[in-house]
Amino acid sequence: MTDPPSRPGPSTRAIRAASRLPSVAQRPTSVPIYQTATFSSADADELAAVLTGEQPGYAYSRIDNPTVTALGDAVAELHDAEAGIALATGMAAIHAAFLSLLRAGDRLLVGQVGYGTTRTQAVSAFGRLGVDVGYVDTTDVAAVEAALAAAPTRVLHVETIANPTCVLADLPVLAGAAHRHGALLTVDNTFASPVVCRPLAHGADLVIESATKYLSGHSDVMAGAVVGSAERIAAVRSAQIDTGATLGPFAAFLVLRGIATLAVRMERQARTAAALAAWLERRDGVSRVIYPGLASHPQRDVAERILDSGGAMLSVDLAGGREAGRAFFDALTIPERTASLGSVHTMVVHPPTSSHRALDAAALAAAGIGEGLLRVSVGLEDEADLVADFDAALAAARATGVPAAAPAPAPAHTLA
Numbered sequence: 001m002t003d004p005p006s007r008p009g010p011s012t013r014a015i016r017a018a019s020r021l022p023s024v025a026q027r028p029t030s031v032p033i034y035q036t037a038t039f040s041s042a043d044a045d046e047l048a049a050v051l052t053g054e055q056p057g058y059a060y061s062r063i064d065n066p067t068v069t070a071l072g073d074a075v076a077e078l079h080d081a082e083a084g085i086a087l088a089t090g091m092a093a094i095h096a097a098f099l100s101l102l103r104a105g106d107r108l109l110v111g112q113v114g115y116g117t118t119r120t121q122a123v124s125a126f127g128r129l130g131v132d133v134g135y136v137d138t139t140d141v142a143a144v145e146a147a148l149a150a151a152p153t154r155v156l157h158v159e160t161i162a163n164p165t166c167v168l169a170d171l172p173v174l175a176g177a178a179h180r181h182g183a184l185l186t187v188d189n190t191f192a193s194p195v196v197c198r199p200l201a202h203g204a205d206l207v208i209e210s211a212t213k214y215l216s217g218h219s220d221v222m223a224g225a226v227v228g229s230a231e232r233i234a235a236v237r238s239a240q241i242d243t244g245a246t247l248g249p250f251a252a253f254l255v256l257r258g259i260a261t262l263a264v265r266m267e268r269q270a271r272t273a274a275a276l277a278a279w280l281e282r283r284d285g286v287s288r289v290i291y292p293g294l295a296s297h298p299q300r301d302v303a304e305r306i307l308d309s310g311g312a313m314l315s316v317d318l319a320g321g322r323e324a325g326r327a328f329f330d331a332l333t334i335p336e337r338t339a340s341l342g343s344v345h346t347m348v349v350h351p352p353t354s355s356h357r358a359l360d361a362a363a364l365a366a367a368g369i370g371e372g373l374l375r376v377s378v379g380l381e382d383e384a385d386l387v388a389d390f391d392a393a394l395a396a397a398r399a400t401g402v403p404a405a406a407p408a409p410a411p412a413h414t415l416a
């Protein structure tokens, strides 16, 4: 037996030295990145109390992490919500929200127009496990009432401004209908952001944001968030802990950094979007512009009641159909050709040849997507540069020589 060493060995000393926390008396002006998986407790009692939630604190970053908690709290504050939680992505946020509310045998009604992956998740992740998934045209109140009356429904899920056609959800009306029938209303507010709409104030029970979009704003990070009452968010947190859809602290830091400029970005992006939409509406070769801030939006009254501005998403349908849409898309030089949105970069997607390529003409029409429809997420570039670029792209679209098609198919719901 050798005597215990008088001082720890080099490895022990190195590990301790590298983990010694700096003492900081002054408050950092940014939320620090707590890049750690684990937090050490003083003793067994404290660890047990933290792990069981009897005592506030941190133990393991899949459960929670201070930087990630700061982001959940910030999104809650923007929505005037009691509580909020940040998760790995927008889809993780939707999944955790649904998982917190649904069990086998429950019915989930999803808005007919909306983000495709949400529909896929509803069927492939929840339908497969015994949730009865249905779709409803949320712009037709009578249809919503009938669908809710047809069978007990646990959740009605809608998007404030629907992807990709900018159809609006009349949140107070839908919340009223859902609650009258014993259902809860979950709202994906990604296209609006909390600057443009705060659905909890209009009766929603849970609100989801893909923070990958406007909240972070620079298309450099993936994240999601859910806000609502403390009780409902506690249930979402349990779902997140079980599934491991945890956000990393660096990603949370990037979203917090983006949130600091959210209001000014949205104000400028919405102003440019309004100008671009009004300009596009007067151009040859354009059959329809759908922008919630335009007087011509079919649900202008809904926009006035629930939105603080028209936002920065618009859809433009070209009279020349698919070929014109593709030519316009390929001719752009400033926007990024990508399916995401909510960035400082203007981003354009032509759903019929990309995100919705799998849909045939009838399915596209049913989803309200004309063959010449382009979805535009207006960024922070100068308005005059965007107008000039869109002008050149419209000329390229007209040069396809495709005879002007009849106006884009008006979906059965609102856009007629």
Ligand SMILES: Cc1ncc(COP(=O)(O)O)c(C=O)c1O
Binding pocket: 089, 090, 091, 092, 115, 159, 163, 188, 190, 191, 210, 211, 212, 213, 222, 223, 224, 339, 340
């Ligand atoms: C309306 C909407 N909700 C949710 C998502 C999913 O977000 P994420 O890509 O962060 O998972 C998207 C993504 O495009 C979206 O457009």
